Amino acid sequence: MTTAKTPAAASPDTPQPHPRRWAGLAVLSASLLLVVMDMTVLNVALPQLSADLRPDSVQLLWMVDIYALVVSGLLVTASALADRFGRRLVLLLGFTVFGLASLAVLWANSPAEVIAVRAALGVGGAMIMPSTLSMIRHLFTDPRERATALGIWATMAAFGGALGPIVGGALLEAFSWHAAFLVNVPVMLLAIVAGLFLLPETRNPRPGRWDLPGTVLSIVGMVALVYAIKHFGKDGPTDPQTWVPALVAAVTLSWFARRNLRRPDPMLELRLFRGPAFTAGVVTALAVSIALAATMLLLTQWMQLVQGYGPLETGLRTLPEAVGAAIASPLAPALAHRIGARTVLAGGLALSGLGLLVIWSWPGTLDYWAVAIALGMVGVGLGSLAIASAVIMAGAPPEKSGSAAAIEETSYEIGGALGVAVLGSVAAAFYRTHLTSEELAAEGVTGRAAHVAQESIGGAMDLAHEMGGAGARLAAQAREAFTGSLEWTSVAGGLLMLAAALLVWRLTPKDLDLNEVEH
Template sequence: MKKEIAVKKAGTKEWIGLAIIALPCMLYSMDLTILNLAVPKLSEDLQPTSAQLLWIVDIYGFVIAGLMIPLGALGDRIGRKKLLLIGAAVFGLASVLAAFSNSANSLIASRAILGVAGATLAPSTLSLIRSMFEDPKQRTLAIGVWITSFSIGGAIGPVIGGIILEFYWWGAVFLVAIPIMILLLILGPFLLPEFKDPNPGKMDLISALMSLTAILSAVFGIKMAVTEGLHFQPVFFILLGILIGWLFIRRQQRLDNPFIDLKLFENRKFSTSLSLNLLAAFMLFGMFLFIAQYFQLVMDFSAFEAGLWGISSGIGFIIGALTTQYLTTKFKPVFIMTAGFVLAALGFGLLLFLGGSFDLFFIVSGFTIFSLGIALVFTLVTDAIVGSAPPEQAGLASSMSETSSELGGALGIAILGSIGTLAYKNKMFRSDLQNELNIVDSLGGVIARANQLSADRASDLIVLAKEAFTNGMHWTAGISVILSLTLAFLCLNSLRKVKPI
């Protein structure tokens, strides 16, 4: 009879340590959303060009997406706690620089440094969880808490930003990071364990550069396609990213000490979970884009009101992430993930009823339900990704998990955003008000130009534009329903016979 190996249970120190590393994760997602509310005030103060403003908003996410894998691999070599503490110190200093920036270019540079530091936070914290919580059930709960911290940060970011901007200048939104990072730097050395690969081999800098270039090029091309449409430049950058990615994989196959161990992908649980993670993020971020606009442009909510109602998504994520561990005591993970995709389909399906008298009910309930369902999926696929990788490669696996989310989100915004925009334009340009449109091809643009028309024509045009935007949202929600149900089937079919971690 095979003797079971006893697994060490996490104690009080590990759970307190989890609370400490949850704080920078919350801050990481807050920094992605909190700046959006500050854009009007910083634009008035710094007077950036349209291109500079785009870089102020996007550079943080670009740098994070590109550096996660190289920094995850670096953490496996120098120590995950060390990398986290270095990242926390740099994040705090860069936050001060961003807060007191006196020009658009200095703010762009500060946001880029924040991105470098932010790229250390998610993979370092997740790989530390892999080291701190050896027991699978405890690890599932810990990852649920980890995901919850991101959800809370994303939910409260707009609310806290709105409150801060009521009383202080725009730079104050960056100073929220300072006390959190100081707390991490004080308590982290005592509460967090250090772990690194005992035999890491030499880090291949060429591979690191290729990984960075491939991801940055692809994400930049996708974002350019979203903002400018599909023309030569975005296609060039996307194809360049794919080409460098292919050359990167070929290089890994030849190296004695590859930057990424491609044998990880031979593990069906790892590769399937990584794919499900990307596709779940694809749907989630694609719909986030439309819901945020729907609250403000169709329902006429202020940014602060939209932020408050947007907390419904955070509530769904918190419930889903924190109940996953309990559900695993009753059901197999594959059945929970399948149920998560079915719940997501139900939530997306409720958005098909938007455009009537009960819009607030349908959008809030749909937002909550699909967030809950995808939280179940995220928790379990993240657990599967870090749990199926060897402990010495947990940092790399964690960064690959986060990078797949970033790429999935960028693709979701680009593809679902494009589909919704095409549906919007199709309805608008088939109307008898098409002569009023000229270059206006978005709901925001119509609202901005409405004051140039007579009151009656402006009212008719805005009503039509809102109906067209709702039509575009119906298309993206319908596609998300079909994709969710397809993923539920594939998840059940692909993972049912895979052995648990």
């Protein structure tokens, strides 16, 4: 790793790097790690949380969805506020909100209260995630050091996603589901103290006038878009809950885009998309989120409900992804310097896509060894994509780093929503068509009970348990149907990532060198 000394190659026009930049990076990376972990911990905690609070299907959907809705709606506004009033200020406020919301779970004893806690966590997450990325752009003025720092930042993001189920499983083995939230509190407290001493304050020196109409348009448009995407997966394209918010999103976001393209001081700098490298980085973020959000959610359920692993064992069995990412991520910047950022970006997407196809193509019945191989390949692929953030930030001048960070994080949020909605719909459709009403009736399951069994594998397994020995065949049918849904979802995700790899290869300039880009 580059040392903390001032880079000798820095040009006279390049600002001097901050003397505590590496310590500051540790604070930013640790906070990002926790936020990303918190997003995946819920996957493991859902079965225990559902058994305790007994939410209905709508409440369960909101528990999962509200975080992404709030984050998506506030990302652009939070980034603009950070550019204007100070990135450290907004980041520390985000730490505070995230910590207080996590502590509030002690008083959450109903589905509605958990939904409120998740919404407050979304507010904190929207303030934290883009602020960490844009601050790195200002802490590290030397391009070579910045590429390394962004690689570490991306490593923490990938590692947090893989570590979440492990930490969550360990906590759930020893404590109640509340512990999955409470673990955030001491870390956020330490992050606030460390941030006050180690992070400098930075802001856009020429922020321009605050765009209040643009703020309203961005919040309404993004919330409506993510809401429409999620209800598309649940209710289909003909339900008013899908097309009404979709129409609202189309109108408000089009208006927002036109407004930003016409203003000399836009709230979100959409002109960054004129750079093909920037666009390639955003496509990478979007494709990864779409392909993996639903697949990883299904995998953790498959391990617990089909394979019968406990929460901790499920978390530990996701380790191949974490190990692969941990090995590949630190090597990605140097590899990009040697063989080109284009090759590393496109190659990482292709390897992850092939990893997902392993789940579908495994001969015989799907077992853990197939999943372990797939997760290892996905992890290495994700590790090589650590330079995606560096590619995005390389395409943005320092004063527009907030916009670049907001666009990247919005891509991840929209991608996650699209993945769960669209690929989740593929999984749900396969599950329902392979657990038919006729098959259920043959087992004596009809009416409301049949609907519950077809709604989710968790409902089917609960019903089979209540039936005792007579429910063994129902449980086997539900496991087989759910395994098939996982396999076909993996096919869709894998093909998407392979297609994205081709697009990224075409978009990324062949001679792009992240160690030489400077503004």
